[in-house]
Amino acid sequence: MCRFFATAPKGLSELLREELLSFGAENIKMQPTGATFEGSLEVGYRACLWSRLANRVYLIVLECELANQEDLTEQVAQLDWRNHLPSTGSFAVSFSGQGVGITHSHYGALKVKDGIVDFFQDLENRRPFVDTENPDLRVHAHLNRNELTLSIDLIGYSLHQRGYREGQQVTAPLKENVAAAILMRSQWQEIAREGGCLYDPMCGSGTFLIEAAMIASDCAPGLFKANNMLLNRWKGHDAELWQKLVAEAEERESKGLQSLPNIYGSDISHKSLDIARDAVINAGYDDAIEIKQMSAEQGRRWGDWAPGLVVSNPPYGERLGDEDTVKQIYQSLGEYIKSEFVGWKASVLTCHTELGMFLGMKAKRSHDFFNGAMECRLFRFDVEEIWFREPALNIGVDLAAQVKQQFPDLSVSENAQMVANRIRKNMKGLKSWVKKENVRAYRVYDADIPEYSLAIDVYETFESARHIVVAEYAPPKTVNPTKAKRRLYEAMSVLPEVFGVLPSSIHFKVRERQKGKAQYERLEEQKHFFTIEENQTKLRVNFTDYLDTGLFLDHRLVRQKVAELSHGKSLLNLFCYTATATAEAAVFGCKSSLSLDMSKTYLYWAKHNFMVNNIDERDHQLLQENVLEWLDKEAEKPSKTYDLIFIDPPSFSTSKRMEGTLDIQRDHVDLLEKTLKLLSENGKLIFSNNLRKFKLDMSAFEDAWHIENITQSTMPQDFKRNAKIHQAWIFSRQ
Structure with a gap:
């Protein structure tokens, strides 16, 4: 029984475990960047040949505890290296981790190298030589405090380098093993088995297309470079076993190619498609993969396609640099998928989660991935024909x-x-x-x-x-x-x-009238968000999922007043809802802000209002709190004061305070008195509400505060026919 360690990109642990089990691995223990497992040499070889997810596969040859630095060299020298390397051979050492005073990887590698050399010097009075470029054996050491793990690299290169890009001067935006993981998450194996086809409308250099063909044709990813793996030069190599597994893989691929489903790709870039076509030919799938130059905006399906999987990794900010262009690309892609691929599955990978909103579709599932160091998210959809549904009236039809x-x-x-x-x-x-x-x-x-x-x-x-x-x-x-x-x-x-x-x-x-939790309940869950502009600020709205759209139109001029008065100052926004007022204030030059609401849903929405305006959350913070409880604590001993406070409370709300509810007519004096304690010396407070019969108790504030009624000046033209829709005041010190 051998012990192995397979490395893989972050986020693939669950898939990697399932894959290793299929090879016959036992005692699998997952780690953030891979997994240790046990099995025969055949199990390790199958991982080298068949893993679509791993980067490298190591055979563990030593695990021990070290007493000190010198013990590292001594423990390595005690291993019988004749089982792995001839004395006339070459080797290279890599090192990671730290412990027993070793903090530099180069120094750690040097100590391991000394141990290997000492073994051969003591035994044969000769030594192998170090070759970092093309060694016969690659040794990797990992030190965690005083625990040493020494392994042999059976591959010699990262397995994501399948071989079909050999000779191309291009770095694909998506690593091949991450692309394979995305296809596996998207259930491409099952779709292909049932005869469904695959389409990538932004295929770039063709990674999804080729990986999909390899999965569907049952092609072992390591088969392209099976003879180049370092295990062929390892002294403990079982050549007969390896050739048997390679022959089996060739037979499986030959059989799989007979039932390969149709795979299509398109892209607007002629240069990218040239690279993709070369890679497709190198991989041997030029008869199975069809590529066409076309943008998503031009998108129309060509040919007779069986429903299957649409998969794409659209461009993102770092690749284009133009935020508005990127958003338009996602919107166009979403419209294309919804109009042409009803009845299909769809998977879209993005390295900026907020861009997923611009697709205009509700994700069935989402998964986190890492493409190199970049954190990404995969959104999965069932593409269905979407009609507006309302119990009494369906206005999506005639x-x-x-x-x-x-x-x-x-x-x-x-x-x-x-x-x-x-x-x-x-x-x-x-x-x-x-x-x-x-x-x-x-x-x-x-x-x-x-x-x-x-x-x-x-x-x-x-x-x-x-x-x-x-x-x-x-x-x-x-x-x-x-x-x-x-x-x-x-x-x-x-x-x-x-x-x-x-x-x-x-x-x-x-x-x-909505009471209690009802005001936060969903009407639907389509998650179709759109963007409008108000006061030079982009704001996200939703027309289906909630009673409100995320934007109270009658408060347009109130928000403008907040923005103007907060320029260069600090802002506190209580009962912030989707923080539209804060977003506008930030755009107008508000120095810093804190926005509070008890609803996680609305604060998530607020976060996206910040994102579309490039508002830095380090300066403009969002906090999920019961505002009444937060005020009780802050009013006793304010941790900070604010130059401008905006408070627009609901007319009625459930709460553990205020006798179980907030009734703005009954409780507004207490609420405002506590809030005013957080106002800076020359600060202003804007108070508004939508209770039609509300009457401000002026007598409670007359001695200390100047109060200006700004209701009429903040009543927009489109609401002047209904002048009681809101009331608003500005408080400042006498």
């Missing part, structure tokens, strides 16, 4: 057909036409203001006609132009529900024409 089905005698009423006309009139009145102020998200209708009690907002997004969000105010119980539903259908049926959008760009919700 609205007119639904109306007819529900109400066969219905013709669009004059009132519905009035709704359409009112929207057109409102949009015309807002047109010059929208253009002048560069407003990208605004309200165009707010129950203007009482029978049609809807709030309708327009979002002009970067990704896919216009989206319409329709919120129905829940009708009173006295209203006949059939009549209410009929009016809703009437109004909804005219919206695509009024706004010039497809029905799938209209998003419908029912708005009613």
